[in-house]
Amino acid sequence: MNLLLDSIQSAFLLLLACDPELFSIVGVSLKVSCISTLIASLVGIPVGFLIAHSNFYGKRLLLTFLNTLLALPTVVIGLVVYSFISRRGILGPWELLYTQKAIIIGQVILIIPLVTSLCIAAISKIDSRYRKTALTLGATHLQMALVILKEARYGIGAAVIAAFGRVIAEVGISMMLGGNAKGFTRTMTTAMALEYDKGEFVLAVALGLTLMTIAFGVNMLFHFFQGRTEVDAI
């Protein structure tokens, strides 16, 4: 117990001292997580809209497949991406392995199904009269889609926040594809794992506290969006 309390105390001192190593790690984590969330959102939101608003053969199967992908372990993604970007892989000449780009690729693959599934759920809940009203008032299909997306904005926002929460806390992809190189690909979770291995708890606890603070902030946002959706539904 004393070890934990001492570590927490030292971790606070490290945070207050604005330790450059700590902030570098947090910076890398935020950077890769934000970029991967942005890319996944740019793909997942339109795809989610198209799936939610189309009726095609095999739609149920596709939804089941997407939901199955939500349970995809990060190490599996790490392995698959590794096989493509390692020196012997198809994308080997691009030298992506152990770079931030590699982490981003893996994280994007991880959260695209999450963003897409949650967007499908959010958009499917929107009253079909919005579509009908927009079209009868002369909207093009793109303008109609924007109306629907606007009405589903809280649900979509919650999907994006949930995806960000997923990537900022993952460790498998960052470790396997990033390689935990100090100052380059060391993220909060990989640094915590390393510090734990070394038996150095102070930095690990400080990073843990930072990660929890970010997670708390993300969850607060998520609940805010959820609350807004429920209020809107009343």
Next chain:
Amino acid sequence: MLFEAAKLTRTFKGREILNLSQFKLEKGKIYALIGANGAGKTTLLNLLALLDKPTSGQLFFCGQEVQYNRQQLLHLRRRIVLVDQHPILFTGPVWKNVEFGLKVRGIAKKIRRERTEEVLALVGMEEFYLADAHKLSGGESKRIALARALVIEPEVLLCDEPTANVDAENQEIILQILKRINRKKQTSILLATHYLSQSRRLAHHTLLLEHGALSETIDPA
């Protein structure tokens, strides 16, 4: 001729909802469409608003056959507006709802504002310009939905039970507005209603729809 249809049918899951052997509507007139629940009134309105495609048959609008390709549909839909039985207003203020049809047509902001104010005055809702659309009563929402349709000055206005679930005062206001825009702007109107009294008061012709088929046309005495 405004609308002309031949052998128009619409089926849902194998059940025939609508079957019109012949159907004609003239320009500039008010038509009332009377029928029991499930008679096919809403289905017919959706077909005429070009929001739905018939299972078989041909539909002509102003002499032009509807081909149901995206380009033609957009062009034709911009001349016809359907006001739903339970209209839904977009999230946001009333003015944004009303100007929607003008905005999607690329009308300048200044003109949008002027026309929004004009049409809100026409439906007697000018003081609701800044109001939150989702905080309006049922009758107020119907008047705003009507204003949203009228602001684009459609050639055809289709109204699905415009006075259903509306208090007597709002009912009267809505009927007066319909009469006025038909007289002033020659807007062709087709309204689905349960009330023969309303159709007698307002419509030039009354169409009776039974089990998806037009059974008779009642002309005013």
